[in-house]
Amino acid sequence: MTSRWPEHLFLVGCGNMAGAMLQRWISCGLDPARITVLRPSGRPAADGVAVVKTMPAHLPVGTTVMLGLKPQQLADVAPALSPVLNHQTPLLSILAGTTIAQLRALFPGAADVVRIMPNTPVRTGQGVCALYADSQTSPDTLAKVADMLAPLGLVEPIADETQFNLVTALSGCGPAYLFRFIDALATAGKALGLEAAQADRLALATVSGAAVLAVEAQESAAVLADRVASPGGMTRKGMDVLDRPNGLAQLMTETIRAARDRGAEMAALK
Ligand SMILES: NC(=O)C1=CN([C@@H]2O[C@H](COP(=O)(O)OP(=O)(O)OC[C@H]3O[C@@H](n4cnc5c(N)ncnc54)[C@H](OP(=O)(O)O)[C@@H]3O)[C@@H](O)[C@H]2O)C=CC1
Numbered sequence: 001m002t003s004r005w006p007e008h009l010f011l012v013g014c015g016n017m018a019g020a021m022l023q024r025w026i027s028c029g030l031d032p033a034r035i036t037v038l039r040p041s042g043r044p045a046a047d048g049v050a051v052v053k054t055m056p057a058h059l060p061v062g063t064t065v066m067l068g069l070k071p072q073q074l075a076d077v078a079p080a081l082s083p084v085l086n087h088q089t090p091l092l093s094i095l096a097g098t099t100i101a102q103l104r105a106l107f108p109g110a111a112d113v114v115r116i117m118p119n120t121p122v123r124t125g126q127g128v129c130a131l132y133a134d135s136q137t138s139p140d141t142l143a144k145v146a147d148m149l150a151p152l153g154l155v156e157p158i159a160d161e162t163q164f165n166l167v168t169a170l171s172g173c174g175p176a177y178l179f180r181f182i183d184a185l186a187t188a189g190k191a192l193g194l195e196a197a198q199a200d201r202l203a204l205a206t207v208s209g210a211a212v213l214a215v216e217a218q219e220s221a222a223v224l225a226d227r228v229a230s231p232g233g234m235t236r237k238g239m240d241v242l243d244r245p246n247g248l249a250q251l252m253t254e255t256i257r258a259a260r261d262r263g264a265e266m267a268a269l270k
């Protein structure tokens with residue numbers, strides 16, 4: 001069986017998101033000696049991973065490059081990165097908003113260009129990586145990228161790039177909304193009289209347990225919610241607040257729409 005890992009991985013930027021992917025890949029067997037990280041600060045990325053502060057003149061044969069910097073930083077790095085890519089260097093990008101066409105314009109030497117939209121839970125192997133490539137990218141490269149992402153969690157191919165910002169708004173940004181929800185649940189408990197640490201503990205364990213149950217159960221989340229809500233009981237009264245016309249469903253639609261639309265704005269800023 002061939003290895004799921006590239007011969008060499010070059011990460012251009014390795015902060016919160018690429019760093020989470022890196023940690024998971026290493027814990028699943030990617031040899032740190034096969035990874036180089038470019039980051040201006042020169043801060044260590046992980047034990048055994050080489051860190052450089054400036055663009056190398058050449059990349060080892062068999063290198064896969066992943067862009068892990070912010071979209072606003074891409075224009076600074078592209079002039080130095082483009083010449084070191086060739087048609088055998090798969091170029092992966094986790095940049096929100098930045099389209100394949102924009103990447104191809106900046107990196108004309110790359111043949112295989114793949115957009116990935118991860119989320120931070122990849123660090124535990126419970127993340128989501130959405131995946132899109134255009135028809136110029138070889139199916140073999142795309143399959144290899146999907147294989148490399150498999151230890152990070154759900155790998156979700158996206159057929160239509162115009163949906164990528166919407167997908168980003170849901171699964172890429174989604175953990176932040178869940179973290180906010182955990183905070184809000186605990187804060188509500190505190191506001192109504194619970195001791196702070198206890199409210200935090202209860203909120204976190206409740207969200208964690210409910211998420212695991214939702215994953216493991218055969219029923220939909222809607223059915224599971226109804227099973228908690230005994231007729232005439234306490235939960236129904238609470239859910240009546242969430243379910244009112246301007247309640248949670250509308251709030252989430254507005255939230256996802258605002259995030260999605262920011263992706264298009266970011267692409268237009270290039
Ligand atoms: N955060 C998230 O949950 C998600 C983020 N993304 C995408 O990931 C990308 C990175 O976001 P995030 O990790 O949050 O950002 P961070 O700010 O945490 O990381 C940015 C990284 O880019 C590096 N960097 C800055 N300037 C340059 C440069 N000129 N050349 C090379 N590297 C540079 C930084 O270096 P240094 O370490 O030295 O400061 C840092 O490692 C974005 O494009 C974002 O859209 C996608 C999905 C989810």
Ligand SMILES: O=C(O)[C@@H]1CCC=N1
Binds near residue numbers: 096168172173
């Ligand atoms: O906030 C952002 O732009 C990125 C995209 C998905 C999560 N973080």
